[in-house]
Amino acid sequence: MSAHQHHEQDHLTLYEGDQSKLYSGIMNHHTDVQSSASKNQVKRIWKITLWLSIITIVEVGIGLAAYAAGAHNSIIIAVFLILTILKAGLIVRVFMHLGDERKNFVAAVLIPMGLFIWMVLAFLSDGAFWLKMNNTQAGTKTELHK
Amino acid sequence: MTQASTATVTAEESKWDGGQSPFKVSYGKVMIWFFLISDALTFGALLVSYGTTRFASNVWPDPNKVFASFPVISNFVDAPLPLAFVSLMTFILILSSVTMVLAVHAGHYGDKKGVIRWMLLTIIGGVCFLACQAWEWTHLYHDGAWWGSFVNAPVDSVLHLFNMDRHGVPEAVTAHPDAFAQSTHDFYNYFFTITGFHGVHVTSGVLLNVMLLVNTVNGTYERRGHYEMVEKVGLYWHFVDLVWVFVFTCFYLL
Numbered sequence: 079m080s081a082h083q084h085h086e087q088d089h090l091t092l093y094e095g096d097q098s099k100l101y102s103g104i105m106n107h108h109t110d111v112q113s114s115a116s117k118n119q120v121k122r123i124w125k126i127t128l129w130l131s132i133i134t135i136v137e138v139g140i141g142l143a144a145y146a147a148g149a150h151n152s153i154i155i156a157v158f159l160i161l162t163i164l165k166a167g168l169i170v171r172v173f174m175h176l177g178d179e180r181k182n183f184v185a186a187v188l189i190p191m192g193l194f195i196w197m198v199l200a201f202l203s204d205g206a207f208w209l210k211m212n213n214t215q216a217g218t219k220t221e222l223h224k
Numbered sequence: 225m226t227q228a229s230t231a232t233v234t235a236e237e238s239k240w241d242g243g244q245s246p247f248k249v250s251y252g253k254v255m256i257w258f259f260l261i262s263d264a265l266t267f268g269a270l271l272v273s274y275g276t277t278r279f280a281s282n283v284w285p286d287p288n289k290v291f292a293s294f295p296v297i298s299n300f301v302d303a304p305l306p307l308a309f310v311s312l313m314t315f316i317l318i319l320s321s322v323t324m325v326l327a328v329h330a331g332h333y334g335d336k337k338g339v340i341r342w343m344l345l346t347i348i349g350g351v352c353f354l355a356c357q358a359w360e361w362t363h364l365y366h367d368g369a370w371w372g373s374f375v376n377a378p379v380d381s382v383l384h385l386f387n388m389d390r391h392g393v394p395e396a397v398t399a400h401p402d403a404f405a406q407s408t409h410d411f412y413n414y415f416f417t418i419t420g421f422h423g424v425h426v427t428s429g430v431l432l433n434v435m436l437l438v439n440t441v442n443g444t445y446e447r448r449g450h451y452e453m454v455e456k457v458g459l460y461w462h463f464v465d466l467v468w469v470f471v472f473t474c475f476y477l478l
Contacts (some may be wrong), residue, residue, distance in 0.1 A: 111333040127322045138311045141477050145288045145306050162473040166466055173325045173462045183247035190261050194268055201272045205279030
């Protein structure tokens, strides 16, 4: 039985509708898994795997070095955050194929994520303010050094 | 000007008039993406809440001291092994994400055998990750850590704090053990809630993957003519990996 044979009477072909066949452009008309296009895509997947592994190893390396040196400062934190977002970007773009979708769909997915910019800034600064108010008895005392 | 904008609107409208997907994506795939957006907001809210509590605390447990054990090896090696076990967990989850994307790729080409092979490896990876998490939770539980624990903890159980070597900190901890136990208490509540919520996602992901495998073996997708279901469940599985990337940073690195 060939992979793309359709049994029109089979209720399973009606489930999900013909829509899935129409719009999954990247998976239509591919028949030869041994073709060079297929092999290039597999190569790309392994290349991204290598990058994800390298980034994780670098993160762990920095973490261990910081632990050994007893260091914990904002530069190290910033590096961790940048590497994390880089890793997330690679996963979403290549593994989740968002990079292969139409621009308007990419925007529909990514724009709501902009909420996090507000969320992180607002809540973290609120936490810091709360601590300050707590430590200074709501501004009536000078802050104790920790 | 009016004419130009009218022309643009007409062109825009035709794409959204119906009869076609304006995103050129099937309904099911749009919906799994929208579900993932809402799930991202839920995980984001949990992690931001964790961060807010941390910002509102004078001290915080040092993950390098809390997560310093490795199964079996820690029985023989006395030295703390920070980041070692969680790196293994992270690597397992990344690899199972890779095998999933390879299953999706095989699905694009209608390669049934390839889908079966890579799905099987993905399921194994997911189960390995869950086993690691079960070990870590059990280990922490036996150390006295659990939801609601460490509220009135003895001093020696709250020594896993940052900057304990800094001048005045040990004395402050000894003088106010309850105040410092509070941050340890918060830390574990967030740790178990967030990694637990993630673990539930991994568990349901493994179940979905098993269902995919059964359907693939039975030829359901072959008869349907496409393997889009592999792609949709794959999106969910990658999302679970994506969340772990952030959990790993927030709990183990920062």
